[in-house]
Amino acid sequence: MTLSMTLGMTARQRLEHELSSLDQAAIAVSGGVDSLTLATAAQRILGDRVSMHHATSPAVPAEATARTRALAAFQGWSLDVFDAGEFDDPDYRANPVNRCFFCKTNLYGAVARRTDRLILSGTNLDDLGEYRPGLDAASRHNVRHPFVEAGIDKRMVRALAAELGLGALSELASAPCLSSRIETGIRIEPRVLAMVHEAEQRVIATLRPRTARCRVRAGRIVIELDEDALQSLDDGARASLEAAIVAIASAAGLQAPVSFAPYRNGSTFIRRPA
Template sequence: MSVPAALHAALIAPPTLTIALSGGIDSLTLSAAAAEVRGRHAVTLCHAVSPAVPAAATARAQQFARDRDLTLRTIDAGEFADASYRANPVNRCYFCKNNLYGSLSKLGDHVAAGTNLDDLSDFRPGLMAAEEHGVLHPFVAAQMTKDDVRALARKLGLGDLAELPAAPCLASRIETGLRVEPADLAVIDAVEERLRKALGNVTLRCRRMQAGWLIELDAAVHDAMTQSQQGEVLALAKDLIPAHGKIGLRAYKRGSAFVHG
């Protein structure tokens, strides 16, 4: 059996199950595991379409469901109508997830998310919203880390998806305190897509900061570049950045747009 016994038990227990499918590796793997354990007609996938969700993630979720003949619902979670979310406070993620899980709970099923053990060691206000809405965390119940999830993805035949870099929502690229604007999110998504096509499937971020725009690349990739190559990266991004916007380039630093109090 591809699915570990503890995860199998967590996935088979609910009488009904909807997976919150972001399009990232955790929720994709959870969806594949749930389909194997419960059967493809006994699990529903639900993907929230939003300016904060990369277009590639939405396309990935849709292709995944088609390839496996799984039921996929798309919804608007409504976070952009929430003034608290748009203000981008330190706990912005709480308001995002509160809207998402509130919308999913109306579907009537038990809702599960792809949270793994590693996520519990990070500052994730969204987990509070998950608890308030009774969201299940099967990977946590099965004591699975991110590495465990990737290993399971390979066993389940997810191929290259198993190597997807972590990719939080686009709003995480906007510095805390700057209002979340759809236009900025569209720039971020366009820049990252262009750079990913040029550089491959590497960790990268386009950030909207108080001081301007910032491109961050995987440290090993960044440090191996010549000044000329770094200039080429900036040139690729520059014409997508709003006029007169300052733009810089540096090595990736996790959570650098997040201001801690």
């Protein structure tokens, strides 16, 4: 699409232009607002010429799968739920700096084995400003990113979600896969991911924060919270939550002290020098 064509077009019109140029497509749907919004828009443009593909694994919270299934049933999607097999990949399990490359390689490879349609992702413009080795895997599988092609960032995605009638999903908090909570170099273990998810759910139920992450670092567990939630955490609540999370971690075989800190995006990611 040329610059002159985009002048005066809304984000929705630009996205619809990109989607309507496709003969058929397969969308990798994670269960987050980006992919759910893309799937909703694509279904309305392409109808039965688009299929949705959702991968389950210990790194994907059950509520993401439930959310995807519910929206698929409501909107009448063709939904394929499968295991992409990344937990059988020793490179992924080793949790190197480019772990996401191996995750997405397994994901897109699995989708490609299940359909010959062009694969689309919910990547938006904001994602391009971060280190995202998964984009390298996407490139190798000729995956296209309609939001990027239409010049749409995260704020626009949320506005589109609301415009498309997705209601509360438009405000769905960002929730990267559970493996993103594990510090680079610490092996990815399903039992630890289950612990991370349970700890986060306990924190959310107790504090109702805007953001909560349970980070597993070398020899310790750090609960990261948005500033307002962190400031509201008095000594009693802090001690109670700390004890609860220590118990959750211990049940998963992880003995480590628990501390609280301000939320930092990607703080367990350690980009090591070459």
